[in-house]
Amino acid sequence: MKNRLPSPYGTLINREKPIQFEFESKTYNGFQGDTIASALTANNQTLLSRSFKYHRPRGALTMAGQDANTMVQLPSNPNALADRELISEGLKVTGQNYSGSLEKDRGQWLGLFSRFLPVGFYYKAFFKPRGIWEKWAPLIRKKAGLGVIDQQLVPDYYDKQYKFFDVVIVGGGPAGMQAAIESAVEDCEILLVDENPSLGGSLNYSRFDVEGTRGKNQLNELLDAINAKPNISVMTNAVCNGWFADNWLPIVTKRRLYKVRAKQTIMCTGSLEQPAIFHNNDLPGVMMSSAAQRLVHLYGVSPGSQAVIVTGNNDGYGTALDLDDAGIKINVIVDLRDEPIYDDIAKAAVARGIRIETGTTVYAAHSKGANHVAAAEIRKIVSQGICAMQGEVITCDLLCMSVGYTPTYQLACQAGGQLTYDDQSAMFSLQNCPQSLQLAGSVNSLWSLDAVLLESKRAAMIATNALEFTNEKVTDRVTENTLSPNHPWPIFAHPKGKEFIDFDEDLTIADIINATGDGYEHIQLVKRYSTCGMGPSQGRHSALAAARLVAAATNRTVAETGVTTARPPFSAEQLGHSAGRSFYPARRSNMHYRHLEAGAEMLQAGAWYRPAFYHFNNNDRQTCINKEVSNVRDNVGLVDVSTLGGIEVRGADASEFLNRFYTFGFLKQPVGKARYALLTNEAGVVIDDGVACRFGNNHYYVTATTGGVDRVYQNMLKWNAQWRLDVDIANVTSAYCGVNIAGPNARAVLQKVCSDVDLSAKAFPYMGVRLGNVGEIPARLIRVGFVGELGYEIHVPQQYGEALWDALMSAGNEHNIQPFGIEAQRILRLEKGHIIIGQDTDAMSNPNEVQMGWAVSRTKPFFVGGRTIAELEKKPSLRCLVGFVIDDSKVPMPQESHLVVDNEQMTGRVTSCNFSPTLGKAIGLAYVPPQKSDAGSVIEIKSLGGVRVLAKVVNLPFFDPDNARQEL
């Protein structure tokens, strides 16, 4: 490897474990611990990707995963960050967003047409003349996007886990480490989180003293202290990706999302180095100073052989010392400041005889035709943003930038902190963070290591005081006597443009200024119009420069201009982090496996699994369903109704309660009888139905719909909280399994297993209820007629369900009893004209509209919705739910929600429609205008494919109008 530095450089790599991998089909060597970017740089391969719009060559900018210049394609993972992703044996990596080859991307010629692609051009182009968009769209779609998704991918297992801590410290640099140590008093539980593979942050690569040893010594000291505290948990390679209410922090690792609850947080998230803005500042080889330092110290890679350093602070001089120590020639330090005030580190760099040019900037980087920086053109600064007409071209293959920082403000702002800008120091700072959130380190605008460590102690003290682990007097905020590291204007326009503000979106100085010129002056509008800050790095390196340019262009201060809102996630998350491990509760009846064994096709109704129909002899679906229907009409069938809601209403006021709650009358309901229970809300709208079974003077068992029972139960509790009747209400839906055995032979079958109840029609008439036993199984028996046949609903305690099914199927064997499913049940009930709440009713259906006026008491003093229904009855109905038949078997059968039309006017809609095997024709229910509601009326339905179908309105029910069969 050409650019490898000897040990002890490379603290993250293991030279004992060499690794081979591929990039763009070429084999490279690296070491365990290398990222793709560091290993490639070690092999002199600095071109990693092509930019979004102009397909410009791009390489590492931060070496910290903070920019999108390093996005590469992995076999099953697009847009991976090469400066984060570790190499592994045999890994195949390719570049992204190129045509032809990464080296000679045909797309780079787009750069020549940049004047035709100004900011916001896509709002102004592509749609004129009319119809042209259809031509552009496929081309744009082909060019858009970066990486490629593997559509055959079998996702890895991702999951989530909750964690609970007293204090969570985000950022494991010196500030975070010190804060963790100071917070770990008594048994205070601390979590220290850092996105890097190891703790230390800048201690691992930055220069804190002339000798270059303080960082390592301080790191070891802090690590020893942390290791000595068992109540500090450390997570590395973990990103705190947002801040949500009450210190709920999502922390993302490779395959797990930790949902962390913290009582107090301390943000030690550091700061983000900012780029200088000059012509070609995006070339591979042009990088942040800290990126160069990371390559040298963490990966043992020399980022170049001849460096130019452009700086607006003393940190650039520290970089110079580091590079010089590593054997890299520093051709010049270009200091933007006219009269820099040097600290000891800067003086040491001066003392080494490195050439320094003050009051000077890099005006342009040149590649000389290659995909890498080859020279830097430096010029004197004449005034803000303006350079002299002439300059000097300096050869280099490395150009480091150190012109300032922004605090990593995102999480603090999500927590409510506010970003302000100080013109004096040319820096953003955070204010007004909530009381449960402290700041420490450079995120809090402190730069010297001593000040940072002191401030961290203070932040920890505030946190532990708040948690009452300590009761210390909090010292004043730490101040320091260091210069601001931010240069106020490191932005230099060039006649050829290409001075990039936003690397992700290929936005230059002119783009931002032109956005304001187009009338978008607010920073939020500049963002949306130009897309500045909308790329993968989310404005990390563009927010400050954009704010400065917009402020200058609109005659405002940077403080007035501000930055755009920082929203979670802080960094990119895999879809798997959100999606896995998800829970979709599945509810099953105790008879579930009997359905499967009988060949059921299951369907999901909410969380419940229910049999739709039972496969039979390889017949198609409809044939199977029709057979089930006919079997119930002619013989006896068994359906699992365990999902139906069941509510116990018990107490001295039970009947009074039901009387107020439902529309019907219940005070005089005899024990041993069931009564239809229709529920309306206060607006008089039908919202549920069931039967109320009176098993005792003070005991009702009320059924409700599968999907509505929870709402019914909540409504009952709500109303009784007001009425305060002497009644107990218990939702026992899951406690009971139920079946409906229905058909002319139902009684005969049941009699074989139920000997303690007289099942005769006289002793147990229609709508009667009884307590008895089916074999040894205690049972509630209810004679109901939902399907319009002689039938018994049998409700038993849940764990008896399978045994009940077995007993009835066995007893029914001689009658060839067959199970039937939901689809057959829906047809059977439709043949009887019984409505399904929520399908045949909507948010406006009152009882009279749906032919349920008979279920409404007109003599009760009160029931929920009664007043509204009474008012509605004074006016004519606007629509009616009617039954219809279609005699023509050749027309396409309408489906639910197909429109009832009158010429081209919509006058109603179909709510249910199915083929009736009993009647041999299609039947259904539909809302129609009142004038079309009489039997014999003809209505027109717009059916499948727009075909108009004529249907005839008929009286309900369609079958057995005298209800003789269900009352057998």
Add this chain to the structure above:
Amino acid sequence: MTTLDPSKGIRRSQLYRRHINNSAVFKQMGAHFIVSHYDNGNSEQIQARSMAICDLSTLPRTGFKGAGAPKWAESQGLKLPNSANMAAIQPNGCLVAKLSDQELLILSDIFSESPQVATLTKKSTQDHAENDTQTYFLPRGDSHCWLAVTGDQAAEMFSKVCGVDLRPHKFGLGHIAQTSVAKTNAIVIRQDLGQTLSYFILCDISATEFLWDCLLDAMQEYAGSPVGIRALEQLVASQ
């Protein structure tokens, strides 16, 4: 030893097929079948100390609610916890869980065939019918499944499916959380077995298989697996 087949009983746990497929050996406790152990060669006692789950759904349990429920329960000799969301072990091994000021859950002793639950159920209905004790029976034996999760990894496992901090130093003995576990409503009761961290978890019985699968999935990371009641007895006996 006669092989017991739970499919022959009239009360059947929703999990019995899974137990059979996992080579379960059943034992009868009163009218109920419960897994004694799994015949798969694993040392279930060691498993139960580390990370295990046991299906107790066929064991007796009952519930009462109403303004008179606490007073009536005390009149039956039950010692109630002082506050809601606490559980108390009774001298006969039953567990009384106070879910609210007016709602009690009674779990039978998991190791013996106590008739107390059945007796209480019958008496409550009778007393209320005769004297209006304002005590209403809740069919907990059929509305909820009952699982035991044991082992020193149990709290860590739960944190993958539950947002409540169930770590032993935060969720003490006898504490109750009525919360969401794997997106389903559940009652979690800390009830150590011997020296081993243990929890009872009850959820809607129709979601038994769902919850069982979710917990097995969550405990896979900790090498967890099902055990029978015999392993739980060994935990208590070894203290």
